[in-house]
Amino acid sequence: MTLSYEETAVHQDEAFPYIHVSPELQHQVTQFYYHEARLLDEWRWSKWLALFAQDIRYWMPLRRNRLRTRSFDQEIPTRIGMSHMDENHHELSMRVKQLESSTHWSEQPPSRTRHVVSNVWVEQVETNDDGIEELSVRTYFIVYRNRSEVDVDVWAGQRQDVLRRDPETGFKIANRTILLDQNVILSKNLSIPF
Amino acid sequence: MTLTNHDLEEMVDWQNGSLSPEIFTNEEIYRRELEKVFGRTWLFLAHDSLIPKPGDFFTTYMGADPVIVARQRDGSVKAMLNSCRHRGMMVCRAEEGNMKQFTCPYHGWVYNLAGELTSAPYEEEVYHGKLDKSKWGLRSIRVEEYKGLYFGNFDDDAPPLVDYLGDFTYYMDTWLDASDGGMEFLPGIIKWRVPGNWKIIAEQSGGDAYHAAVTHASSLGLLMAYDPALENEYGHLVGSRQGHGFAFFSEMAGGKAAGMGPEVTEWLDNRVRKMEEKHGRGRPIGGNFTIFPNFGGLPNLSNEPTTSARTIFRVWHPKGPNEFEAWEFVAVDKSMPQELKDELITRVSFAEGAAGVVEMDDGENWAYVRDILENGYQARKISWNMQMGMGTEVWEHDEYPGHIQNQGFGELPARAIYRRWLEFMTSEEWPVVQSDPRVPEFVERAKERAKASPTVIRDRATWVPETSADA
Numbered sequence: 238m239t240l241s242y243e244e245t246a247v248h249q250d251e252a253f254p255y256i257h258v259s260p261e262l263q264h265q266v267t268q269f270y271y272h273e274a275r276l277l278d279e280w281r282w283s284k285w286l287a288l289f290a291q292d293i294r295y296w297m298p299l300r301r302n303r304l305r306t307r308s309f310d311q312e313i314p315t316r317i318g319m320s321h322m323d324e325n326h327h328e329l330s331m332r333v334k335q336l337e338s339s340t341h342w343s344e345q346p347p348s349r350t351r352h353v354v355s356n357v358w359v360e361q362v363e364t365n366d367d368g369i370e371e372l373s374v375r376t377y378f379i380v381y382r383n384r385s386e387v388d389v390d391v392w393a394g395q396r397q398d399v400l401r402r403d404p405e406t407g408f409k410i411a412n413r414t415i416l417l418d419q420n421v422i423l424s425k426n427l428s429i430p431f
Numbered sequence: 432m433t434l435t436n437h438d439l440e441e442m443v444d445w446q447n448g449s450l451s452p453e454i455f456t457n458e459e460i461y462r463r464e465l466e467k468v469f470g471r472t473w474l475f476l477a478h479d480s481l482i483p484k485p486g487d488f489f490t491t492y493m494g495a496d497p498v499i500v501a502r503q504r505d506g507s508v509k510a511m512l513n514s515c516r517h518r519g520m521m522v523c524r525a526e527e528g529n530m531k532q533f534t535c536p537y538h539g540w541v542y543n544l545a546g547e548l549t550s551a552p553y554e555e556e557v558y559h560g561k562l563d564k565s566k567w568g569l570r571s572i573r574v575e576e577y578k579g580l581y582f583g584n585f586d587d588d589a590p591p592l593v594d595y596l597g598d599f600t601y602y603m604d605t606w607l608d609a610s611d612g613g614m615e616f617l618p619g620i621i622k623w624r625v626p627g628n629w630k631i632i633a634e635q636s637g638g639d640a641y642h643a644a645v646t647h648a649s650s651l652g653l654l655m656a657y658d659p660a661l662e663n664e665y666g667h668l669v670g671s672r673q674g675h676g677f678a679f680f681s682e683m684a685g686g687k688a689a690g691m692g693p694e695v696t697e698w699l700d701n702r703v704r705k706m707e708e709k710h711g712r713g714r715p716i717g718g719n720f721t722i723f724p725n726f727g728g729l730p731n732l733s734n735e736p737t738t739s740a741r742t743i744f745r746v747w748h749p750k751g752p753n754e755f756e757a758w759e760f761v762a763v764d765k766s767m768p769q770e771l772k773d774e775l776i777t778r779v780s781f782a783e784g785a786a787g788v789v790e791m792d793d794g795e796n797w798a799y800v801r802d803i804l805e806n807g808y809q810a811r812k813i814s815w816n817m818q819m820g821m822g823t824e825v826w827e828h829d830e831y832p833g834h835i836q837n838q839g840f841g842e843l844p845a846r847a848i849y850r851r852w853l854e855f856m857t858s859e860e861w862p863v864v865q866s867d868p869r870v871p872e873f874v875e876r877a878k879e880r881a882k883a884s885p886t887v888i889r890d891r892a893t894w895v896p897e898t899s900a901d902a
Contacts, residue, residue, distance in 0.1 A: 335654060
């Protein structure tokens with residue numbers, strides 16, 4: 238059973254808006270993310286791509302070191318600006334094609350990764366214009382990468398997703414914003430998906 | 432062990448095309464580079480459009496030293512070492528913003544936009560009027576500008592920027608002046624740390640097309656149109672005697688931009704037309720370049736018309752012998768329709784940058800080369816081959832300045848870069864280029880061109896200082 242937006246009790250704290258969702262919805266969402274993480278860590282990128290809606294915007298903006306008193310709001314860009322990734326479905330599918338090729342040297346042999354997903358917050362439940370339920374979900378992540386022998390990277394960050402109900406996969410990811418907690422990327426590349 | 436000039440000359444045998452990997456990992460060589468190369472060359476600081484208003488600042492590095500670049504009230508640009516004269520703390524740690532003054536977070540010494548010391552806490556009580564503030568400003572840095580690009584130099588005896596660029600301005604003009612009104616840099620810089628020596632990207636950026644088909648096999652050719660045979664057949668290489676390198680093509684794409692209106696198509700076609708009117712048909716336009724030692728990029732180079740109308744600029748800051756930090760900027764013509772700017776900004780990171788499908792595979796090579804050199808002994812003692820194309824250079828080309836190779840794959844630019852590197856590393860005096868009789872003529876021609884086609888960046892006579900709201 239799924240709670241509609243009307244059925245959810247909204248707690249509107251001034252500084253921290255959140256909603257109560259049913260344990261079942263929380264469970265469904267959490268399981269969906271565990272499933273996604275496993276697909277990534279098992280290099281099943283095509284299956285992973287199938288979790289995305291056709292109208293996906295997959296966006297990893299830059300983080301910027303700004304002075305707090307002046308333009309702290311610009312730390313995360315709200316308007317269009319340079320980014321690490323700003324992909325539509327076609328571009329995302331090309332990334333998967335690259336990952337699956339035999340000559341993508343940054344992932345050949347592929348990196349061993351662990352996508353650890355936590356702090357799963359369902360922040361909003363709405364019905365879109367097509368009558369389909371959409372959830373705004375925030376998650377935190379730690380991703381560990383080891384490749385070849387001693388090559389190690391650890392990335393932390395937050396994802397802000399819109400999940401759309403889907404009869405086949407449970408949800409489709411209709412929007413994803415990834416905030417990596419690094420201003421200077423402390424690795425030679427970002428060759429793995431988040 | 433103290434390295435002599437003779438040792439360095441043996442390591443970099445550009446005449447016979449061999450190179451010792453020792454230069455990429457040796458700590459002593461790195462320290463000498465900071466003094467002799469980064470301490471004397473013109474280093475890219477910022478573009479005019481990054482600091483449009485008085486009080487706007489931008490922080491960067493020159494070599495491994497932090498630097499503030501700030502727009503003054505009169506519209507001019509000053510640069511200063513970002514290190515307090517009291518105990519060395521950085522006085523500014525934001526990437527950019529707008530300020531009236533910089534206050535050191537350690538003891539509170541305050542500097543104005545020009546880097547002059549204006550006050551220190553409890554100044555009267557503790558210094559008793561004996562602190563001569565006029566002598567303790569931030570270390571100021573010489574700044575010069577070429578068509579909107581600001582460069583800094585720690586060495587007051589270095590020749591002017593336009594001499595340093597030499598005839599390379601012939602090539603630069605086509606990127607900086609493609610259409611009326613000059614360029615602007617789009618907001619945001621992609622920054623990432625690469626385990627590797629800064630020279631490895633300098634030589635690749637300066638003209639290594641040879642690696643593309645192999646390193647980028649999973650992007651070029653698979654995700655994007657690419658034909659290495661055409662690159663070698665129609666490509667040219669330039670090795671400038673001043674140490675700059677360029678691999679270029681002379682055709683510029685105009686035409687349709689998928690999914691965008693006729694205004695965009697017309698603008699793209701116009702750009703090609705204007706460019707050819709201004710600089711002549713057959714002028715080298717797109718490719719990849721290095722301006723010695725650590726500024727480079729990909730002007731007008733892309734697999735399709737829309738994205739070919741942008742220039743990627745890169746700067747690589749050394750962070751020790753075994754690491755550098757790459758910065759990537761995207762520049763477009765100011766006159767570009769907003770629709771196309773928005774489109775470009777979302778597309779450009781797809782190919783280049785830390786997560787770019789093309790560029791990410793470079794990081795793999797650079798990092799593993801570093802590992803081998805850092806840990807190995809025998810690997811540091813072998814010599815590397817850089818002989819590609821030796822003996823086929825054209826030393827005087829009718830049209831193109833610099834030494835030219837009429838093929839896209841070759842190591843002429845690499846030999847030019849390392850030759851110049853060696854000259855900087857082994858000379859006490861600023862190493863004036865003397866061995867090529869045509870160099871003075873190049874420099875004269877560059878100056879004439881700059882005079883004939885000046886780009887007015889800002890009209891300083893009509894500059895109206897703005898008061899910053901958030902000072």
